Amino acid sequence: MTARTGLSWSRDRSRCAPGPRDGRTGPSFADATPEQVRATLIPEEAVEFDQRWREAMVEATQSLDLAGVLARLGEWRSIARRTAARGAEEHRALYWHAAVKLTGAELPPDMPLHKVKALLGL
Structure with missing residues (x-):
């Protein structure tokens, strides 16, 4: 550039x-x-x-x-x-932490991203 x-x-x-x-x-x-x-x-x-x-x-x-x-x-x-x-891992973690906060549930740390995003309505 x-x-x-x-x-x-x-x-x-x-x-x-x-x-x-x-x-x-x-x-x-x-x-x-x-x-x-x-x-x-x-x-x-x-x-x-x-x-x-x-x-x-x-x-x-x-x-x-x-x-x-x-x-x-x-x-x-x-x-x-x-x-x-x-970075990739922190980006994934951002969704996971948001889903934990939103749902109040304990989510497995290896939950597939598409399932995490579904919990967030994304």
């Missing part, structure tokens, strides 16, 4: 692509591409990203409106930023 332009050179595509910009707590992901966002996510959320991204693209194709795609990308950029700032 060049300091002057905020663009990173994409070697596999002879073009410049905007990338995550560094902020006080790490990359901001404000201009991150879907590919860059997905690469930052933990594997469980990358699968979810793929599914939701495809749904948004189908909706956009039918409606000819990119608002849903852009909104979805914004949501995932935020998740990628938090994941990058905390």
Whole structure:
């Protein structure tokens, strides 16, 4: 990434692509591409990203409106930023601790993330 332009050179595509910009707590992901966002996510959320991204693209194709795609990308950029700032294990733990607090239950520490997120209504 060049300091002057905020663009990173994409070697596999002879073009410049905007990338995550560094902020006080790490990359901001404000201009991150879907590919860059997905690469930052933990594997469980990358699968979810793929599914939701495809749904948004189908909706956009039918409606000819990119608002849903852009909104979805914004949501995932935020998740990628938090994941990058905390690291994968702390990111998973964040969901687990929230579910414990919300439910008041003792949850197994190895509970699959999709079950933890379901307890949170996510």
